[in-house]
Amino acid sequence: xxxxxxxxxxxxxxxxxxxxxxxxxxxxxxxxxxxxxxxxxxxxxxxxxxxxxxxxxxxxxxxxxxxxxxxxxxxxxxxxxxxxxxxxxxxxxxxxxxxxxxxxxxxxxxxxxxxxxxxxxxxxxxxxxxxxxxxxxxxxxxxxxxxxxxxxxxxxxxxxxxxxxxxxxxxxxxxxxxxxxxxxxxxxxxxxxxxxxxxxxxxxxxxxxxxxxxxxxxxxxxxxxxxxxxxxxxxxxxxxxxxxxxxx
Amino acid sequence: xxxxxxxxxxxxxxxxxxxxxxxxxxxxxxxxxxxxxxxxxxxxxxxxxxxxxxxxxxxxxxxxxxxxxxxxxxxxxxxxxxxxxxxxxxxxxxxxxxxxxxxxxxxxxxxxxxxxxxxxxxxxxxxxxxxxxxxxxxxxxxxxxxxxxxxxxxxxxxxxxxxxxxxxxxxxxxxxxxxxxxxxxxxxxxxxxxxxxxxxxxxxxxxxxxxxxxxxxxxx
Numbered sequence: 001x002x003x004x005x006x007x008x009x010x011x012x013x014x015x016x017x018x019x020x021x022x023x024x025x026x027x028x029x030x031x032x033x034x035x036x037x038x039x040x041x042x043x044x045x046x047x048x049x050x051x052x053x054x055x056x057x058x059x060x061x062x063x064x065x066x067x068x069x070x071x072x073x074x075x076x077x078x079x080x081x082x083x084x085x086x087x088x089x090x091x092x093x094x095x096x097x098x099x100x101x102x103x104x105x106x107x108x109x110x111x112x113x114x115x116x117x118x119x120x121x122x123x124x125x126x127x128x129x130x131x132x133x134x135x136x137x138x139x140x141x142x143x144x145x146x147x148x149x150x151x152x153x154x155x156x157x158x159x160x161x162x163x164x165x166x167x168x169x170x171x172x173x174x175x176x177x178x179x180x181x182x183x184x185x186x187x188x189x190x191x192x193x194x195x196x197x198x199x200x201x202x203x204x205x206x207x208x209x210x211x212x213x214x215x216x217x218x219x220x221x222x223x224x225x226x227x228x229x230x231x232x233x234x235x236x237x238x239x240x241x242x243x244x245x246x247x248x
Numbered sequence: 249x250x251x252x253x254x255x256x257x258x259x260x261x262x263x264x265x266x267x268x269x270x271x272x273x274x275x276x277x278x279x280x281x282x283x284x285x286x287x288x289x290x291x292x293x294x295x296x297x298x299x300x301x302x303x304x305x306x307x308x309x310x311x312x313x314x315x316x317x318x319x320x321x322x323x324x325x326x327x328x329x330x331x332x333x334x335x336x337x338x339x340x341x342x343x344x345x346x347x348x349x350x351x352x353x354x355x356x357x358x359x360x361x362x363x364x365x366x367x368x369x370x371x372x373x374x375x376x377x378x379x380x381x382x383x384x385x386x387x388x389x390x391x392x393x394x395x396x397x398x399x400x401x402x403x404x405x406x407x408x409x410x411x412x413x414x415x416x417x418x419x420x421x422x423x424x425x426x427x428x429x430x431x432x433x434x435x436x437x438x439x440x441x442x443x444x445x446x447x448x449x450x451x452x453x454x455x456x457x458x459x460x461x462x463x464x465x466x467x468x
Binding site for chain 2 (some may be wrong): 034040041058059060061095112114117119120121150151152153154156157158181192193194217231234235238
């Protein structure tokens with residue numbers, strides 16, 4: 001919905017955005033690992049007004065059988081928005097948007113998980129958006145990567161990301177709902193923090209070459225901060241175990 | 249072992265091998281060792297291993313596991329052993345003499361079996377066997393499951409914890425390496441054992457747990 005005509009001023013004279021942030025500031029983020037009892041791994045994230053829960057099941061037998069791969073595991077992520085997650089009731093069930101996001105998130109996660117260690121199985125990731133306020137695909141991906149680590153699934157690294165956008169002809173970090181709706185462009189980016197390889201990169205709206213480069217730099221810097229929060233969340237769950245006795 | 253500081257490592261974290269060889273839970277990229285799982289770093293016998301803090305059971309040859317029959321074939325059963333894969337048990341690998349097609353007379357769907365992992369091949373296919381003393385169908389009783397990573401703690405050093413649980417509650421207990429626990433005895437005692445196991449699970453990292461479990465069993 002980028003580029004809608006409006007008369008809202010998204011950045012004031014002092015360079016502050018409508019929620020008081022500067023161009024390079026993120027919304028507050030809270031991540032918690034291991035919030036669900038039944039799932040093999042889970043995570044809950046609050047990213048500004050976004051509230052998202054992610055659950056991981058597996059590796060387990062693949063159903064339907066015909067999608068199983070004899071050489072590696074199949075990672076399936078399902079992104080779903082709750083009917084009550086947005087202002088007007090969202091019609092439940094998969095739609096064009098959530099099918100696309102499920103695919104890009106699955107692909108991003110598949111690039112870090114050692115799928116070849118579990119041939120013929122599936123790893124199922126469920127991402128439920130309880131409250132949406134722009135940037136849910138990256139927030140969901142962040143929660144999913146924490147949930148995968150919590151499930152004890154072998155992976156190269158966690159995934160971290162952040163969206164950047166263009167409002168009032170300026171590149172800003174981490175758009176909120178108003179900025180997303182009335183801004184000019186939105187560009188979610190996710191990386192493997194250790195190697196800084198990009199695993200998810202999309203853009204909606206118009207940005208030129210130099211703006212993309214500027215945005216990418218902002219997003220990667222932010223992703224590195226989010227990476228620290230993810231690691232902290234995982235440590236918080238298990239920190240008590242550190243002094244524990246693991247002798248047989 | 250005791251003087252090693254146990255550090256929690258996360259996927260993608262660099263592991264200092266300190267001259268040891270990389271063991272389980274580690275991958276090498278450009279000559280540098282990284283952890284691939286969330287776990288605790290331990291050094292044993294010249295190998296650095298990352299012991300997972302969570303996750304499914306990884307079948308290993310020789311492990312005793314408790315499985316549930318989920319399917320019957322003419323000459324084998326299929327068991328759920330809480331691993332990523334279902335495990336078949338062939339009729340020839342049982343103490344009974346079974347005619348072709350008679351498998352259902354011996355073990356039915358839903359039955360619980362104490363079995364041993366006979367083999368795991370490179371594509372992670374698992375085969376079970378019951379041909380060893382002590383391996384049998386578990387009748388009656390109560391089955392609970394815990395995280396496989398907590399099993400060593402429930403058994404205790406040289407079986408001290410499990411022995412105490414058995415003696416103090418007068419129950420029969422079998423623990424599978426896959427985290428499935430079978431308990432039989434008086435209902436009240438079973439509940440007591442379940443309570444104690446949940447407590448061990450929760451407080452696995454604390455010191456002096458055996459004494460507190462003893463206290464718990466005495467009190468209830």
